Amino acid sequence: MADVLLTVRGLEVSYLTADGPVRAVEGVSFDLRRGEVLGLVGESGSGKSTLVRGLLRVLEPPGAITGGDVHFDGIDLLAASEDALRALRWRRISIVPQAALNALNPVLTVGAQIVETLDAHGETSPTRARARAAEVLELVGIDPTHLRSYPHELSGGMRQRVALGLALACGADLVVMDEPTTALDVVVEHELLQRVAALQAQRGFAVLFITHDLLLLDALADRVGVLYSGRLVEIGPADVLARGGRHPYTRGLRAAIPPALGEDRVPVALDGSSPNLRSPPSGCRFHPRCAAADAACRVTETTRRELGPGHLVASHEEAP
Ligand SMILES: Nc1ncnc2c1ncn2[C@@H]1O[C@H](COP(=O)(O)OP(=O)(O)OP(=O)(O)O)[C@@H](O)[C@H]1O
Numbered sequence: 053m054a055d056v057l058l059t060v061r062g063l064e065v066s067y068l069t070a071d072g073p074v075r076a077v078e079g080v081s082f083d084l085r086r087g088e089v090l091g092l093v094g095e096s097g098s099g100k101s102t103l104v105r106g107l108l109r110v111l112e113p114p115g116a117i118t119g120g121d122v123h124f125d126g127i128d129l130l131a132a133s134e135d136a137l138r139a140l141r142w143r144r145i146s147i148v149p150q151a152a153l154n155a156l157n158p159v160l161t162v163g164a165q166i167v168e169t170l171d172a173h174g175e176t177s178p179t180r181a182r183a184r185a186a187e188v189l190e191l192v193g194i195d196p197t198h199l200r201s202y203p204h205e206l207s208g209g210m211r212q213r214v215a216l217g218l219a220l221a222c223g224a225d226l227v228v229m230d231e232p233t234t235a236l237d238v239v240v241e242h243e244l245l246q247r248v249a250a251l252q253a254q255r256g257f258a259v260l261f262i263t264h265d266l267l268l269l270d271a272l273a274d275r276v277g278v279l280y281s282g283r284l285v286e287i288g289p290a291d292v293l294a295r296g297g298r299h300p301y302t303r304g305l306r307a308a309i310p311p312a313l314g315e316d317r318v319p320v321a322l323d324g325s326s327p328n329l330r331s332p333p334s335g336c337r338f339h340p341r342c343a344a345a346d347a348a349c350r351v352t353e354t355t356r357r358e359l360g361p362g363h364l365v366a367s368h369e370e371a372p
């Protein structure tokens with residue numbers, strides 16, 4: 053059994069709009085090993101959702117994959133038929149989409165839709181599916197009496213937790229979570245992420261975890277990738293990135309985090325905003341916001357350089 057579960061090479065995703073293509077993901081490459089937790093971080097609009105929706109083939113028009121290669125356990129995901137993809141979903145790859153709080157069917161009770169999903173994706177016995185539905189809710193700290201509730205009777209955070217529980221309970225080898233805790237307060241978020249980590253350690257599924265919160269990945273992820281303006285600017289072991297990382301954008305994200313209690317540090321906000329993808333900056337996309345930018349950064353495209361084992365940074369030949 054190969055160690056690598058998911059391979060992404062040179063992935064390109066664009067939105068083919070009437071005003072021309074918007075290149076939202078450009079040349080993104082990474083591997084995800086079995087049982088590994090990979091965090092993907094970046095500001096709003098950096099292409100996190102586009103990247104995962106593209107590689108899982110759940111992108112809606114005008115979004116389109118315009119290049120690259122994605123393999124999941126030897127299966128070519130970009131060439132796979134809809135039937136082949138359906139067979140993989142939930143059973144082998146489960147997804148907690150962004151805004152999962154709106155993903156539930158409003159006319160079905162929570163219990164009915166959990167049973168329906170478990171039924172449709174491998175659970176053959178209705179009795180077992182019902183028992184497992186209660187487990188799904190318990191997994192994410194919701195009282196199983198809510199199996200009889202309709203989605204509108206739950207809070208946004210509770211709905212988000214149901215979607216997360218369902219994705220975790222399906223026994224997939226890969227669970228993809230796109231900002232799964234955005235509707236939750238920090239206490240519930242912390243508790244839920246601890247449950248996810250415990251379950252992941254116990255069952256050994258791989259996780260692709262998307263967030264804009266770098267701090268959250270320090271504890272959760274084995275490796276962290278940083279997206280900026282559709283490009284993966286740095287990827288490396290979580291402990292290396294926790295110490296600051298190498299790319300000026302990674303460092304900027306870290307410097308902007310408010311200090312922990314007792315930490316002697318003044319947060320420095322990242323100036324400016326992420327570029328409009330219709331007219332992205334030349335050279336290194338980050339150069340207009342980078343204090344260390346020089347003439348080369350403005351004109352020369354960056355290349356990926358390996359700084360250490362599994363630690364890659366988009367940079368210029370002379371730097372860093
Ligand atoms: N339908 C669309 N047409 C044109 N451009 C789009 C469309 N949907 C998304 N984009 C652009 O693609 C880029 C990436 O969007 P995406 O939703 O992937 O970002 P994100 O990193 O997930 O952001 P967030 O943290 O806000 O969820 C953005 O610049 C956005 O403007």
Ligand SMILES: [Mg+2]
Pocket residue numbers: 100101102150230
């Ligand atoms: Mg998103």
